[in-house]
Amino acid sequence: MxxxxxxxxxxxxxxxxxxxxxxxxxxxxxxxxxxxxxxxxxxxxxxxxxxxxxxxxxxxxxxxxxxxxxxxxxxxxxxxxxxxxAASAAGELRIGFLGPGTAKVLADLMAAFAVDHPAVDARLVLEVEVGDPLKPLREGRVDVVAVHFPIREPDLITGPVVMREAKIIAAPASSPLAAKERFDVEDLADLPIIIAGEAAPPYWREAFLPPVTPGGRRTAIAATADTFQAGLTLIGAGRYFAPVSEQIARYFPRPDVVYRPLDGLDPALLGLVWSAERETEAVRAFARLAESRPVVDTTGEDGA
Missing domain, CATH: 1.10.10.10 (Winged helix-like DNA-binding domain superfamily/Winged helix DNA-binding domain)
Known part of the structure; x- marks a missing residue:
């Protein structure tokens, strides 16, 4: 048994x-x-x-x-x-992240955290996969992770938002639509969309691809990918488009993929999440620090 x-x-x-x-x-x-x-x-x-x-x-x-x-x-x-x-004795805080831009924000928080908590070994340990961003947290491989909100899971606690960024479109450079200067949320109903893998919570994926546009048009998922690189490779091959966060354009430039503004979707929010069962004082202290600091906003708008 x-x-x-x-x-x-x-x-x-x-x-x-x-x-x-x-x-x-x-x-x-x-x-x-x-x-x-x-x-x-x-x-x-x-x-x-x-x-x-x-x-x-x-x-x-x-x-x-x-x-x-x-x-x-x-x-x-x-x-x-x-x-x-065990965590208290080791003075350990293992942090996961989604996207390199998020890792930079967390690194700045960790530097401030070390000043007030020098006995805690806080470190970035892994980048979670977009296809199943909560898996390392549930498996106990990290103590806290920064991922896209919303997160609505009964076994997890959501903490403060640490980053706010625009949502954009990743498009194949070979497509005639690559000549468009910008896209609108209504365009998503006409495009073959690739989105995060099926292990990601459905509501989490819908934050990037709403089932129905504000104009009442239905969207559809044409394919899924578990990593940023896999998704971008399929986009670059000329088959798919994807709504992504702005940091993807900054950290994953490719000759076969173009990035364009996407109007009509709320900005992407990234925040801290941790297990309710494995919550430690180090996790709570790190969350308190993050909550006390301004949200890193790359949208050009006022902070969230």
Whole structure:
């Protein structure tokens, strides 16, 4: 029996819905079904009754939930306390970032943080992938990450915004549309759009590609990419366009890609996010510092 089987069982008991459980666990519905079936085989009897409309616990399933849930909470709390003690003893703050422009903003914050917290080893450890920006945080490889907002995840805490930048269009240099001086949000309905990979939260992708434009026109995702470089390579090949943040143009110039202004979308906001279960005093202190400083604004407008 695996830990993931127990977690899936407990979440399904709360949600009573396979699709919602899959979304919350960041698994496919088929994987949720597989894990539940494996646990039922281990127990030797069904734990749920299933219908087209709902999922209910059997009597055995209800008793198992009542026994497991308090123990599960105790184990998670013990693990959290152990992780907090380890982080405190090590004086470590591992920071992830989305995009090199964001890393520069964080580096400036880290320099200020070191003045008041010299015993904490705060450092940038990795760049997260646009296709699954929250994965390193959930896996415990970073303590805090700076990514595009919004972030609406029940297991994560959102902190202050640290950067504000314009959204632009990345277009293939070979396309006749590359001659356009600027694009409008309504143009997105006519373009083959490549966007962040499917592991990214849907609402997060919709901040760059709304399902419906303000004029009522439907947009569509033509392709996805998990990294900036992969997306830009496909754009440069002449097939796709992408709404991106302005730092992409500054840090990823390419002869086969042109960048143009994009009117009609709100600026991109990048902010701090961390795990609710692994929150430490070092994370809180870094967030307080970030909140006390002006937002880095590259849009030419007033600060957010």
């Amino acid at each position: 695996e830990w993931q089987e127990i977690e899936t069982f407990l979440v399904l008991c709360e949600e009573r819905h396979f699709a919602r459980t899959a979304q919350r666990m960041r698994l496919s519905p088929a994987r949720v079904t597989q894990l539940v079936q494996r646990l039922e085989r281990f127990v030797g009897t069904p734990l749920f009754t299933r219908s087209s409309r709902q999922v209910d616990l059997t009597e055995t399933g209800r008793h198992l939930y009542e026994d497991l849930e308090p123990a599960y909470r105790t184990i998670r709390e013990s693990l959290k306390q152990a992780a907090d003690r």
